[in-house]
Amino acid sequence: MIIDLFTYLFRFILIVLFQLLVINNIELSTYINPYIYIVFILTLPVDMKPWLVVLISFFTGMVMDTFSSTPGLHMASCVFMGYVRIFYLRFATSKEDFSGSIKPTVSRKGVVWFLVYATMLTFLHHLVLFYLEIYGFNEFFRTLTRIIFSTVFSVLLITVGQLLFYRVAKVNRNE
Amino acid sequence: MRNLIFFLYKYYTFLLFFSLELFSFVILYQYNNYQRASFLNYTGAVASGFYQTVNNTTNYFSLRNINDSLMAENARLRAQMLNAYYQSGFTQTSINDTVYKQQYDYIPANVVNNSITKRNNYITIDKGSLAGIKSDMGVIGSNGVVGIVTSVSDHYATIRSALNSNTKISCMLKKNNAFGSLEWNGDDPKFSSLKYVNKHVPLTLNDEVVTSNYSTLFPEGISVGKVYSHSLDAGDNFHLIKVELFTDFATLKSVYVIRNILKDEQKQLEGALKSDN
Structure with missing residues (x-):
């Protein structure tokens, strides 16, 4: 349990640092702003208590807000994403998945399943984030374009990252 | 009572979600509407310290460019010094100047963190309240306007850059003093738009846009950019002006925070006017 806690903390710090120091500095266009830190919330175990997921999501958001001068965003x-995730998983996973502490990752559920899962939730996250950032609907379609492009890039980066870690895990198992 | 407890037990996840979401919206609302930015005052110090460490490491890679821009600025300032002018016969005498009173003070600072591709961009600098910086002060770079200070901690300050949907800077055309408001539409960090310039104002390309004297944040005549393109839709009262910004936000490293010594006096006077009406 304690080891689990440290693993998660380590993962969290690594992902947040990657977002802040690498992803935030890739300034491709004003239409492409990927946020990959949500992979931490996406890959929490399926059987984790719903209230804990919501609370963890809240603190993840708080850390990101602290470092990007955007209170509440x-x-x-x-x-929002953490809460929707609970319902998505309830519909998209079988009962057996809830018995063990399975993580919804590429290695466990397959690339297609993960792509659909990540795209849905990332899109919802970006939808709320970008419209709240502009604080209104006065640039509706421009913001929507921004959301779609950013979602594509976020999901791409998240999935590639997952594939990389999947390989590493397999090699270790063989040894 | 039992029903209430049962209800709370059954929907505790939803209630937790709802209260946390509500909390976030309240902070967001306060920040957007009242510019209180209190959240940032608490968290800013931690984040800025982190970015300072990162910046100390990465700054070495851009030292050459920083030196070049500072040398260019030095050369320009030297050209304005008295000994760069030819004296045309009169001997200069020192007098206690009561006509010109200093109104603006410049505090130099370095950029610690910066973004340009988000819809709302912020800049963090390495000087704070100990250096005399307060919120709502104007910030300029060596080429032109940069933004407005939003929140300040002891050693750091956060600036709402001109590339932000909440930043509106009062500007005018240098040649005929026609007023407008500089607002960023979120497309390209090299360009911004000048709004509310009346349609009868004559415009040509490359007209210089400078800060106006209406603003208490910036001295009059600080350069902002030049007119890149302009158009006028039929039935519209205002020009659509695209302004090419002089400040290159992507490579911004050193900035000056402007302290308006007479600002409080002006604000107080205007406040008194408002309460009269």
Whole structure:
């Protein structure tokens, strides 16, 4: 349990650092702003208590807000995504998945399943985030374009990252 | 009572979700509407310290460019010094100047963190309240306007950059003093748009846009950019002007925070006017 806690903390710090130091500095266009830190919330175990997921989402958002001078923005979108995730998993996973502590990752559920899962939730997260950032619907379609492009890039980066870690895990198992 | 407890037990996840979401929206609402930015005052110090460490490491890679831009600025300032002018016969005498009173003070600072591709971009600098910086002060770079200070901690300050949907800077055309408001539409960090310039104002390409004297944040005449393109839709009262910004936000490293010594006096006077009406 304690080891689990440290693993998660380590993962969290690594992902947040990657977002802040690498992803945030890739300034491709004003239409492409990927946020990959949500992979931490996406890959929490399926059987984790719902209230804990919502709480973890809240703190993840709070950390991101602290480092990007945007009070409430990431918090609101992360909490929303964390809450929707509970229902998505309830419909998209079988009962057996709930018996063990399975993580919804590429290695466990397959690339297609993960792509659909990540795209849905990332889109919802970005939807809330980008419209709250502009704080209104006065640039509706421009913001929507921004959301779609950013979602594509976020999901791409998240999935590639997953594939990389999947390989590493398999090699270790063989040894 | 039992029903209430049962209800709370059954829907505790939803209630937790709802209260946390509500909390986030309240902070967001306060920040957007009242510019209180209190959240940032608490968290800013932690984040800025982190970015300072990162910046200390990465700054070495851009030292050459920083030096070049500072040398260019030095050369320009030297050209404005008295000994760069030819004296045309009069001997200069020192007098206690009561006509010109200093109104603006410049505090130099370095950029610690910066973004340009988000819809709302912020800049963090390495000087704070100990250096005399307060919120709502104007910030300029060596080429032109950069943004407005939003929140300040002891050693750091956060700036709402001109590339932000909430930043509106009062500007005018240098040649005929026609007023407008500089607002960023979120497309390209090299360009911004000048709004509310009346349609009868004559415009040509490359007209210089400078800050106006209406603003208490910036001295009059600080350069902002130049007119890149302009158009006028039929039935519209205002020009659509695309302004090419002089400040290159992507490579911004050193900035000056402007302290308006007479600002409080002006604000107080205007406040008194408002309460009269």
